Amino acid sequence: MLAGSYDPALVLISLCVAMLASYTALDLAGRIATTRGWPVLLWIGGGGVAMGIGVWSMHFIGMLAFSLPIPLGYDLTLTLLSLAIAVLSSGFALALVSQDRLPLWHLLCGALAMGAGISCMHYLGMYAMLMQPGIDYDPTLFGLSLVIAVAASGAALWIAFQLRHNTPYVRLARAGAALVMGVAIVGMHYTGMAAARFPEGSFCGASPSGLDSDWLALLIIIVTLAVIGIALLTSVLDARLESRTAQLTSSLAQANQELTQLALHDNLTRLPNRVLLEDRIEQMIGKVQRSGGHFALMFLDLDGFKPVNDAFGHHVGDLLLKAVAQRLRDSLRSEDTVARIGGDEFVVLAELAEAEDAVTVASQQVNLLAQPFQVAGQELRIAASIGITLYPGDGSTQQELLRNADAAMYHAKGNGKNGYSFFEQSMNTNARNHLQLLHDLRAALDRREFTLHYQPKFAASGEPIGAEALLRWQHPQRGLMMPDTFIALAERTGLIIPIGDWVLDEACRQMREWYLQGHESWRVAVNLSALQFCHAALVQSVADALQRHQLPARCLTLEITETTAMRDADSSLEILGKLSDMGVDLSIDDFGTGYSSLLYLKRLPANELKIDRGFVRDLEQDSDDAAIVSAIVALGQALDLRIVAEGVETSGQQNFLTRLGCDSLQGFLLGKPVPAEQFLERLSVPV
Missing domain, CATH: 3.30.70.270 (Reverse transcriptase/Diguanylate cyclase domain)
Structure with missing residues (x-):
């Protein structure tokens, strides 16, 4: 028998090529598993070519590493046929592991088919030397090489199927698996080579005209590394592109979810909207x-x-x-x-x-x-x-x-x-009435439906000293409406601000007329709602109204309730201070009905206390009311404030309040609210 030998460098290269081909195969299996549609066919075809070349190159480099004491060559047709078998076997393997499931019988059949293909490739490649006489094979080693081919194919298919999805450390796992697969493939090849026996006197029939082994090894190594490298680089780049696409898709999905959340939920509480x-x-x-x-x-x-x-x-x-x-x-x-x-x-x-x-x-x-x-x-x-x-x-x-x-x-x-x-069901009628009233209230200013009635105020001596402006709404269908039917609605909707500005402006305009008619000592009183008093533009609105009608500030009295003044005493002090500095007269209305702090009361820059009509009404029958009124008058005098009593309806009330020392009175006994054009006539005061 002819004694053969191996080139250690080429043997090592064949092992490296086997591992690189195995890793490429595993990576390509992963790409195929994550791809859908017609690109799968491209990956299977291109991957089959790259993997087939890699596996075939390992075998062929291993054969080129083998030398005999006779010239060797390889038939081109048979060599290319062995390459085609490697490519087809690799394509079959990639197609098999691209399935969603890999039942045991699929795995076994695939291992047999792929093992047969690899064995066929190997022994056809050896036959391409056209040895004369033919090569003898040791039956045991020959059979063992077939078993190794089938087992290696089965292991490769199972590993490729298990590692086809991208999981943490998957590339490290593929590298380890490629080492095992490469050793198995190399083992199969060199077992098959060990089975070959070359009788004495044998010669290579392909040596004169076949492929020359001197330059073939280098060419195959270069081409193989280029093909595998391109395939692997393409796979890695595509994987990164897919990863970025997946991240973008995930970001878009999250953004859509957040937009849906914003569209369907309240921003503050995260409750459904x-x-x-x-x-x-x-x-x-x-x-x-x-x-x-x-x-x-x-x-x-x-x-x-x-x-x-x-x-x-x-x-x-x-x-x-x-x-x-x-x-x-x-x-x-x-x-x-x-x-x-x-x-x-x-x-x-x-x-x-x-x-x-x-x-x-x-x-x-x-x-x-x-x-x-x-x-x-x-x-x-x-x-x-x-x-x-x-x-x-x-x-x-x-x-x-x-x-x-x-x-x-x-x-x-x-x-x-x-x-x-x-x-x-009756609530619907009330709700409709409420909505209609709100609609009418919004339009009342533009339609000039508001008017002011004036109730006269008298000094204790009986001399008229001015009037209180009282708002009325001349509704086109409901007639003349009192404030208690619409003021609460105006406050709840914020309409009280523009309505209050109109009242202030109209009262100043009317007072200017009386002022020019010789009533320069009079004052017109305007009630401020709680919402008006807290409005940031109040001070400026008052200043603008006085300037617009050229009315001295002392001719205007602003009335705020005790409760409003005490709600935020520090803020009230600041606002009232600005109005007082302007020269406006300030009155604390409905005094005695709230919960005043005397500490704050003495600091308020008020000029007047107005006794609530509730105390005046039962003044003659209720000794408690009489005591309260007496205390309020005494308190006001101690603080150097004018005392006004409203709701005077009887002579007894008038006499009692006058004796107590009230500075001024108002009520139905002395004069009812009337439109401005009737005011002077009702007073019987000469113009």
Whole structure:
């Protein structure tokens, strides 16, 4: 037998090529697993070529590493055929591991087919030497090489299938697996080579005209490394591109989720907003229509929230709203909904076993919100008014249910707040009237429907000293309306600010006329609402009205209630100080009905105390009222303030108040409110 030998360098290179080809195969399997559509075919085809060249190169370099004491060569046709078998086997392997599942019988059949292909490639490559006489093979080693080929193929298929998905440390795992696979493939090759026996006198039939082994090894190494390198680089770059695309897709999905969250939820409390609430009401209506049952829609408005917001600022108000939302959310079941639809308004949507259960749910919410809240180091107390509609019964659509629940909520507020009220059909009429009145009130200024009536004020001597301007609304359908029918609505909607500015301007204009007619010592009194008094532009509005009508500031008296003045005493001191510096006369109205601090009262730059008509009315019958009035007069005199008594309707009241020392009086006994054009005529004062 001819004795063969191996080039150690080429043997080592063949092992490296085997491992590199194995790693490339594993990486390509991963790319195929994450690709969808027609690109899968491109990856299988291109990957089969790259992997087939790599596996074939390992075998062929291993054969080139083998030398005999005779010239060797390789038939080109057979060599290319062995390469084609390697490419087809590799493509088959990649297609197999690209499946979603790899059952055991698929794995076994694939191992047999791929093992047969690799064995065929190897032994066909050896046959390409065209040895004469032919090569003898040791049956044991020959069989062992076939077993190794099948086992290595099965192991390679299983490893490629397991490592095809991108997981943490997957590249490290693929590198380790490539080492094992490379050793197995090399083992199969050199076992097959060891099985070959070359008889004495043999010669290579392909040596004269076949491929020359002297330069073939270098060419194959260069081409193989180039093909595998390109395939691997393409796979890595594509993987990075896919990763970035996946990150972008994830970012877009997250952005869409956040946009959906913003579109369907309240920004502050993260509760569902009106859009999502309306959808859930529709779903609940459909569920009840299909399966029966009941649900309640509860419109909830916070009582006392605005004073908290005004006193502690919007930041604390926002924290309180979040605390309310959390308390409501925690009290409800997962199938119920609590939504915030604006400001301090919430809606609870609760499925009920029986319609009567709505009472339990509503009572729970009222009691829950009546408990104190600890917010920003403050103990805050609020209450809730709840309007309830039931389905079926109180509406057929979500709009109707919400509208009726809103009407019931206003009814609950009218009944004293901090409670609940079920919807009744009569409330719709009241709600419509309320909305119509609000609509008319918004247009009243533009339509010049407001007018002022003036009630005269008299000194204790009986001499007229001015008038109080009283607002009236000449409604086109309802006739002359008193302030108590619309002022509360104006304050609740903020319309009191422009209305108050008009009253101030009109009173100054009228007083200017009287001033020019010779009544220079008179004063016109204008009432300021609490909202007006707190408005930032009040001082400037007063200054503008006086300047516009060229009216001396001493001719204007601004009346604020005791409660308004004491609500935020420090702020009141600042505002009243600015008005006083301007020269405007200041009066504390309804004195004795609030809770004044004498410490602050003596610091207020007021000129006048006005005794509430409630004390004057029963002055002659109630000794307590007489004592209170006497005390107020004494207090005012001690503080050097003028004392005005309103609501004087009898001569007895007039005499009593005059004897006490009141500076001025007003009431129906002395003169009723009349339009400006009748005022002087009623006084019988010569112009």
